[in-house]
Amino acid sequence: MGKLEGKVAVITGGNSGIGLATAKRFVEEGAHVVITGRREKELKEAAVLIGKNVTTVTADVTRLEDLDRLYAVVKEKHGHIDILFANAGWGEVALLETATEAHFDKTFDLNAKGTFFTVQKSLPLFKDGGSIILTSSVANVRGDIAFSAYAASKAAVRCFARGWAMELKDRKIRVNSMSPGPIETPALEKVGLTAEQVEQAIAHFASQVPLGRRGKPEEIAAAVVFLASDESSYVTGVDLAVDGGMAQV
Numbered sequence: 001m002g003k004l005e006g007k008v009a010v011i012t013g014g015n016s017g018i019g020l021a022t023a024k025r026f027v028e029e030g031a032h033v034v035i036t037g038r039r040e041k042e043l044k045e046a047a048v049l050i051g052k053n054v055t056t057v058t059a060d061v062t063r064l065e066d067l068d069r070l071y072a073v074v075k076e077k078h079g080h081i082d083i084l085f086a087n088a089g090w091g092e093v094a095l096l097e098t099a100t101e102a103h104f105d106k107t108f109d110l111n112a113k114g115t116f117f118t119v120q121k122s123l124p125l126f127k128d129g130g131s132i133i134l135t136s137s138v139a140n141v142r143g144d145i146a147f148s149a150y151a152a153s154k155a156a157v158r159c160f161a162r163g164w165a166m167e168l169k170d171r172k173i174r175v176n177s178m179s180p181g182p183i184e185t186p187a188l189e190k191v192g193l194t195a196e197q198v199e200q201a202i203a204h205f206a207s208q209v210p211l212g213r214r215g216k217p218e219e220i221a222a223a224v225v226f227l228a229s230d231e232s233s234y235v236t237g238v239d240l241a242v243d244g245g246m247a248q249v
């Protein structure tokens with residue numbers, strides 16, 4: 001029997017990278033998953049890869065009406081939620097001196113506001129005793145050049161886990177954040193660097209990881225299964241670092 005047998009899980013950003021690897025693993029553990037992302041074609045391809053027990057909803061987490069539509073589908077199909085992995089996120093590089101208002105707003109809209117309302121709007125459907133996992137980042141405690149808005153938005157996510165663990169404790173809903181280090185996903189190709197700069201950034205980040213390499217999405221998925229399942233029944237409010245030691249030593 002799987003660790004998530006019969007559970008209903010919603011995963012935002014489930015068509016790529018960490019979210020997709022986690023959706024695949026959740027289904028292997030017996031869950032039914034509802035995955036979202038903005039790109040419909042990638043969502044359909046992800047569903048084929050996952051193979052069974054998967055529903056796709058094209059939705060942008062920065063748009064509250066999209067979140068309402070997502071949860072209407074979940075309600076109609078399953079009637080409730082046991083697990084929410086609020087994972088959609090990312091950002092672009094920008095130095096303080098030249099960053100625009102649009103850069104700041106886009107970063108916080110996606111990582112902070114998107115996560116906030118993804119969780120808020122799930123609550124009417126949430127089963128007492130469920131688990132909420134938020135994707136923060138190793139960046140939430142670091143000072144990386146050109147990543148300050150991203151890092152601050154991910155620090156907000158870490159703070160959400162603390163506050164919501166308290167707000168939802170009477171419903172026995174556990175809330176934790178999970179902070180990946182540098183992971184082998186398409187994310188770094190989307191931050192606004194040239195291909196050469198991406199290669200340099202990969203080498204730079206890997207050199208700062210005690211384990212000496214980038215992590216694999218499947219290694220993050222394993223940690224998320226732990227936080228989603230009863231294996232972590234006495235864990236709430238934490239920020240679980242899955243970073244090869246990057247921010248720990």
Ligand SMILES: NC(=O)c1ccc[n+]([C@@H]2O[C@H](COP(=O)([O-])OP(=O)(O)OC[C@H]3O[C@@H](n4cnc5c(N)ncnc54)[C@H](OP(=O)(O)O)[C@@H]3O)[C@@H](O)[C@H]2O)c1
Nearest residue numbers: 013016017018037038039060061088089137182183185187
């Ligand atoms: N990779 C790393 O090194 C790393 C490190 C620390 C933290 N993280 C965090 O891990 C999470 C997953 O990233 P990843 O590395 O797996 O990158 P990824 O492969 O690029 O996945 C990002 C996911 O988020 C979705 N997404 C982006 N903007 C969205 C929006 N406005 N509405 C809905 N979905 C949206 C994307 O789908 P669409 O494009 O189709 O919308 C995609 O499914 C992010 O929160 C990221 O900040 C990643």
